[in-house]
Amino acid sequence: MNELTKKLALVRASLGEHGLGALRLRGLDWFAWMTCGGSSAVLLAAETGVAEVLVTAGGAWALTDNIEAERLAKEELPEGLTVWSHPWTDSARREAFVKEHGGPGPVGSDRPVAGEVSLPESLTRARASLLPEELERYRKLGRDAASAMTDVLLAARPEWTGFELAGAGAEALWARGIHPALTLVGDERRLPVYRHATASRNPLGGRAMLVFCGRRHGLFASLTRFVYFRPPSEEERRWVADVARVEAAALQASRPGATLGQVYAALVRAYAAAGHPGAEALHHQGGSCGYLSRDIIARPDTAVVLQPHNAVAWNPSLPGAKIEDTAVVSDAGVELLTVDPRWPTVRVEGLARPDILVR
Known part of the structure; x- marks a missing residue:
């Protein structure tokens, strides 16, 4: 069939x-x-x-x-x-x-x-509940979107404006047959201020965030990466590690049969454990996805149940720090889709997670 x-x-x-x-x-x-x-x-x-x-x-x-x-x-x-x-x-x-x-x-x-x-x-x-044919299309999309991200941030320069970085991101996605549904850019000045830092005329400066939501064959791949043109500070490194631990808690809680509300509760506990109680109130944390960038954004009372082979994208954040990838959950665990082997990683709760790219 x-x-x-x-x-x-x-x-x-x-x-x-x-x-x-x-x-x-x-x-x-x-x-x-x-x-x-x-x-x-x-x-x-x-x-x-x-x-x-x-x-x-x-x-x-x-x-x-x-x-x-x-x-x-x-x-x-x-x-x-x-x-x-x-x-x-x-x-x-x-x-x-x-x-x-x-x-x-x-x-x-x-x-x-x-x-x-x-x-x-x-x-x-x-x-x-994605079928095997859908999963194969999703894996290819995830790899291509992650590759586009790496190419763009390896080429980026601190004097580029946010518009130029967003444009380069859109070009890289289009070159792979991916609709650039979203290309957010945070620059050095605006990163600590806005969780949704849309592209601007500002130069990137010492660091930048690039966010993709790319669509191909109807499926959405969402991912966030950071490039630094200077050494990151100790506090910046600490907050990057903190959001990775929060995301790890969400991924561990994301299993078929769990509700999105239960995953949200795991995020809340992880923020508090990392020393940032209440941080979840300052930005949405992501949710289930697939044929939309988010099918449902998780809230405390969301009773929607994750299905076998359900796609999710969690995006915990702190001022100037964020993490996001698209994954599929099953009884066997979490399969990360938006992965490029060229990108630097760190191990967090057994998973290779994106690190800062320091140029």
Whole structure:
């Protein structure tokens, strides 16, 4: 059974279980999941793209307009998913098609409009549990995103502006076929002040942080790295070590069956143990991910349960210090995806974690 067949079976089981007549998947995230890594994106900042997927008990189609139909069929869709298109001037035909081919029950959707209902929770859980084919795409994405990061920070110069570093990061991602969904840059002056240090005209100065959220085949790889153009101070080294210990606690708590709230509680305890009680309140700590940069950001009361082969990205931080990688959790432990062997590492609770790159 191939990937598309498995996913169609999951969707149709949900249709039957919940009495739905059809399912419409409109978001870039759900489109990529259903099409086994296809993309409906044109405008990268949009949540929905130029096509959607319609699944009924008896059929499955990618619905789009005549502008996009041929390209999607040739470049983005797996074998077994039919393209149906309408003139770009007449979107009413799409609604008529859905009405004609849907069953007697309501229509479910990831982004429901009038008369539609939300997706069954069981399907959301199924998406979080990555299939072997998805894991292989994710591993390749993680390696490529980490390689792009290393290339950029090996080339960076202290006189570069934040805009120049962000631009170099975006170029390196695009060169690998990765959408640069986010390229944050913190420079020497702004790093201790802002946890989300967006790129600016400031020169980098003595150190810089670069953050990637890169998307390919619908999957997101998130990672953070630091480059120093001077020796780090003792306090800077200590805080780097502290955030690594906090992250280690989160990774140890991230197992199938654990709730995101339980992982958040482990983070809180680790901050306190490292001498930074309450630091978790100054920035979100990450959460589960996959077909979004974060599917769900963990909070104290988040009851969502991690699934087998669930992707996570935790990002504990202190002023001027942060750590982040994308990983997959299973009963066997944690598999780190965003790894480049060229990057310097330190061992933290048995895992090789990114160190500062001192140039």
